[in-house]
Amino acid sequence: MDLLVGQLFTGLSTGSILLLAALGLSLTFGQMGVVNMAHGEFIMAGCYTAYVVQQAVGDAGVSLLIALPAGFLVGGAMGLVLEALLLRRLYHRPLDTLLVTFGVGLILQQAARDVFGAPAVNVSVPEFLRGGVDLLGVTVPKTRLFIMALAVVSVAAVALVLRFTPAGRRIRAVVGNRDLAETAGISSRTVDAATFFIGSGLAGVAGVALTLIGSTSPTTGQSYLVDAFLVVVAGGLGRIKGAVVAAVALGAMQAVFETYSTASLAKVGVFIVIVVFLQLRPQGLFTLRTRSLA
Amino acid sequence: MPLRLNARHLARTLAATAAITGLVATAACGSRAGEETAAAESCVDTSGDTVKVGALNSLSGTMAISETTVRDAITLAVDEINAAGGVQGKEIEIVAEDGASEPTVFAEKAEKLIREDCVAAVFGGWTSASRKAMLPVFEDNDSLLYYPVQYEGLEASENIFYTGATTNQQIIPALDYLAETGVKSIYLVGSDYVFPRTANAIINAYAEAHGIEVLGEDYVTLGSTEFSTIVNQVKAADADAVFNTLNGDSNVAFFREYANVGLTAEEMPVMSVSIAEEEVGGIGVENIEGQLAAWNYYQTVDSPANTAFVEAFKAAYGADRVTSDPMEAAYNSVYLWAATVEKAGSFAVADVQAAADGVSFDSPEGTVVIDGENHHVTKTARIGRIDADGLLYTVWESDGPIDPDPFLDGYDWAADLAVTE
Numbered sequence: 213m214d215l216l217v218g219q220l221f222t223g224l225s226t227g228s229i230l231l232l233a234a235l236g237l238s239l240t241f242g243q244m245g246v247v248n249m250a251h252g253e254f255i256m257a258g259c260y261t262a263y264v265v266q267q268a269v270g271d272a273g274v275s276l277l278i279a280l281p282a283g284f285l286v287g288g289a290m291g292l293v294l295e296a297l298l299l300r301r302l303y304h305r306p307l308d309t310l311l312v313t314f315g316v317g318l319i320l321q322q323a324a325r326d327v328f329g330a331p332a333v334n335v336s337v338p339e340f341l342r343g344g345v346d347l348l349g350v351t352v353p354k355t356r357l358f359i360m361a362l363a364v365v366s367v368a369a370v371a372l373v374l375r376f377t378p379a380g381r382r383i384r385a386v387v388g389n390r391d392l393a394e395t396a397g398i399s400s401r402t403v404d405a406a407t408f409f410i411g412s413g414l415a416g417v418a419g420v421a422l423t424l425i426g427s428t429s430p431t432t433g434q435s436y437l438v439d440a441f442l443v444v445v446a447g448g449l450g451r452i453k454g455a456v457v458a459a460v461a462l463g464a465m466q467a468v469f470e471t472y473s474t475a476s477l478a479k480v481g482v483f484i485v486i487v488v489f490l491q492l493r494p495q496g497l498f499t500l501r502t503r504s505l506a
Numbered sequence: 507m508p509l510r511l512n513a514r515h516l517a518r519t520l521a522a523t524a525a526i527t528g529l530v531a532t533a534a535c536g537s538r539a540g541e542e543t544a545a546a547e548s549c550v551d552t553s554g555d556t557v558k559v560g561a562l563n564s565l566s567g568t569m570a571i572s573e574t575t576v577r578d579a580i581t582l583a584v585d586e587i588n589a590a591g592g593v594q595g596k597e598i599e600i601v602a603e604d605g606a607s608e609p610t611v612f613a614e615k616a617e618k619l620i621r622e623d624c625v626a627a628v629f630g631g632w633t634s635a636s637r638k639a640m641l642p643v644f645e646d647n648d649s650l651l652y653y654p655v656q657y658e659g660l661e662a663s664e665n666i667f668y669t670g671a672t673t674n675q676q677i678i679p680a681l682d683y684l685a686e687t688g689v690k691s692i693y694l695v696g697s698d699y700v701f702p703r704t705a706n707a708i709i710n711a712y713a714e715a716h717g718i719e720v721l722g723e724d725y726v727t728l729g730s731t732e733f734s735t736i737v738n739q740v741k742a743a744d745a746d747a748v749f750n751t752l753n754g755d756s757n758v759a760f761f762r763e764y765a766n767v768g769l770t771a772e773e774m775p776v777m778s779v780s781i782a783e784e785e786v787g788g789i790g791v792e793n794i795e796g797q798l799a800a801w802n803y804y805q806t807v808d809s810p811a812n813t814a815f816v817e818a819f820k821a822a823y824g825a826d827r828v829t830s831d832p833m834e835a836a837y838n839s840v841y842l843w844a845a846t847v848e849k850a851g852s853f854a855v856a857d858v859q860a861a862a863d864g865v866s867f868d869s870p871e872g873t874v875v876i877d878g879e880n881h882h883v884t885k886t887a888r889i890g891r892i893d894a895d896g897l898l899y900t901v902w903e904s905d906g907p908i909d910p911d912p913f914l915d916g917y918d919w920a921a922d923l924a925v926t927e
Contacts, residue, residue, distance in 0.1 A: 222734040351767045476698045
C-alpha cells in the first residue's frame with residue numbers, strides 16, 4: 213500500500229521533471245520545428261548557473277531564488293545567440309539543423325569541462341528543501357514537491373503568455389500560418405527570436421531546478437534530452453497541453469513498469485509503448501490545426 | 507517557410523544516424539582484423555636518450571570526469587621518475603591521446619600509439635568496455651597495457667598488467683566486512699553494464715553461501731538520474747545494508763534521494779565500490795556522510811609513501827585536489843613498469859613479461875607485488891567511511907596484502923561463477 217502511494221507520487225514527480233525539461237523544447241521544436249540537439253546543454257547551462265550563483269551568494273536558499281531567473285536569462289541568451297548566428301540561416305534545412313545543434317552541444321559540453329573542470333560540482337540543497345514530508349504514510353522528498361510546483365507554475369506562465377499577451381498572439385499567428393502573419397505586418401524574424409529565447413530560457417530554469425535532485429556535470433543535459441524529445445513527440449507538436457499530458461503519462465508508466473520489473477526494462481517498456489502509439493497516431497496525442505498550407 | 511519535422515521524420519533521422527555510427531564502428535573493426543597478419547614486428551626505438559610511453563585516457567565524453575585525474579597521476583609518476591634519472595638512464599616521454607569515452611576510439615588510439623608512435627608501453631583505460639576493446643589490439647601487436655582500475659575480474663591477458671583490484675581484493679572483503687558487522691540482508695543497486703552485473707553475480711553466490719538474504723536487485727541505465735522508485739523499494743525492503751555498484755553521475759541522484767526519504771547510514775548503510783574522494787565532492791558531503799566504500803587506497807592512508815605522494819600531487823596540481831584509488835593505481839603502474847624494465851634490463855615486451863613476477867613497489871597503499879601468473883598485483887583491502895571533510899577514513903583493513911585471484915579459483919562457493927579460460 214505504502215509502495216503504491218509512493219509510486220503514484222513518483223509517477224507525478226517523474227512526470228513533472230520530464231515536463232520541466234521538455235517545456236522549452238515544446239516551444240522550439242513543437243512550435244518552430246527546430247530540432248535543437250543543444251537543448252540538453254542549455255539545461256546544463258542552467259545547472260552551472262545555479263552553481264555559480266551559489267558560489268557567489270553563499271546561502272543556498274537565497275541563491276536558488278536568484279538562480280531561477282538568472283538561469284532563464286542565461287539559457288535564453290544562449291538560445292538567442294544560437295538562433296541569430298546559426299539557426300536563422302538553416303530554417304529550410306532541418307537535417308542540417310540537427311547536425312549543427314548537435315555540434316554546438318558538444319562544444320558547450322567541452323567548454324563547461326574547460327571552465328568548471330570535468331568532475332561534477334555540488335550545488336547544495338537549501339535547508340528548507342532537505343528531507344521529506346509524510347503524505348499518506350509515504351515520505352515524499354521536499355525537493356520533488358518543489359519541482360512539481362515549479363513545473364505547474366512554468367506551464368501556467370507559458371500558457372498565459374501565449375494566450376493573453378500580444379507577443380504570445382504573434383507567436384501563435386506565426387505558428388498557424390507564417391506567410392499570412394507576415395502579410396499582416398508581423399516580423400516573423402523577431403517572433404522566431406522571441407520564441408527561441410523563451411524556449412531556451414525554460415531549459416535554463418529546468419537546469420536550475422534539476423540541480424536539486426541530480427548531478428551537475430558537463431554531461432548532465434544529455435540524460436534529459438532524449439526524454440524531452442519523447443515527451444514533445446508523443447504529446448503532439450505545437451501543443452503545450454500535449455506535452456503536459458505526455459509527460460505525466462510517461463512518468464506514470466515508468467514508475468509502474470519499474471515497480472514490477474527493473475529500471476532498465478521499464479525504460480524499454482516505455483519506448484515500446486511510444487513506438488506502438490506513434491504507429492497508431494503519428495501526429496501525437498494532440499494536433500494543432502493550422503491554416504498553413506505546408 | 508520552415509520545413510516541419512514530424513515524429514516519423516525525426517525517428518528516421520535518428521535511426522539513420524545510429525546506422526551510420528554502427529557502420530563506422532564495423533568498418534573500424536574490419537580494418538583492424540585485416541592488419542593482423544602484418545603485426546607483431548615491434549618498432550620501439552630505444553637507441554636514443556628517451557623512451558616513449560603512451561597515456562590513453564578519456565579527456566572528453568562522460569568518463570572524462572574520472573579519467574582526467576588518472577592522467578594527472580600518470581604524468582606525476584613519469585615526472586618523478588625522470589627527475590630521479592629516468593628508466594635505464596633514459597628519460598620517459600609521454601605520448602598523450604584522448605580515448606573520448608568511446609571503446610572504438612580507445613582501440614584506434616591504442617593501435618596508433620603502438621604502430622605510429624612506437625611506444626614501449628601504454629598506461630590507461632577505465633571502463634571494462636574500453637579495456638575489452640583494446641585487449642585484442644595489444645595481443646595482436648604484442649605490446650603492453652597497464653590498466654589502473656578496479657574491475658570485475660575473470661580476465662588475465664599476457665599483454666595487460668592490472669594494477670587495480672580484482673573482485674577478491676575489493677568486493678569479497680567488502681562482503682566479509684558487512685557479514686562481520688552482523689548484516690543479514692542486503693539490497694543490490696547498480697548501473698546496467700558488465701561490472702555491476704558480474705559483481706552482483708558474485709555477491710549473490712557469496713550471500714547464498716554465507717546465509718545473507720538478497721532482498722532485491724535493481725539496475726538503472728548508465729547516467730540515469732531517476733531513483734524515486736528504486737529508493738522507495740529499498741526503503742520498503744528494509745534491508746540491513748545496500749550494496750551500490752552505480753557508476754558516475756547516477757550516484758549523485760541516488761544519494762540525494764536516499765537522504766531525502768529519511769534513510770541514514772546508521773539504519774541502512776550503503777557500501778559503494780565506485781565512489782572515491784573525487785566523487786564525494788560532486789555528490790555533496792551532506793548527502794553521503796557516514797556511508798561506506800570499499801577500495802585499496804584512500805588519501806588518508808597513513809604511510810610515509812602516501813604522505814609523499816599526496817604532497818607531490820597537491821604541489822603539482824593544486825592544494826584543493828584530492829587523490830583517489832584509481833589515481834594511486836595508475837601512479838603505481840608507471841613505477842611498476844619502470845621497476846620491471848630495470849629488473850629485465852630491457853624494454854622489450856617479452857623481457858618485461860618474463861621479469862614481471864615478484865616485482866614490487868613501495869606504493870602509497872603499501873607494498874604491491876606483481877603476480878607473474880595472472881599479471882595482477884597484491885593489494886590490501888580497505889573499508890572506508892566518508893567523513894564530514896569529504897575524505898574517506900579506513901575503518902577496517904585486511905590482514906596484509908591479498909593475493910590476486912581474478913577467476914576466484916580459491917573460493918568454493920564461486921565454483922559455478924568463474925569460467926576458467
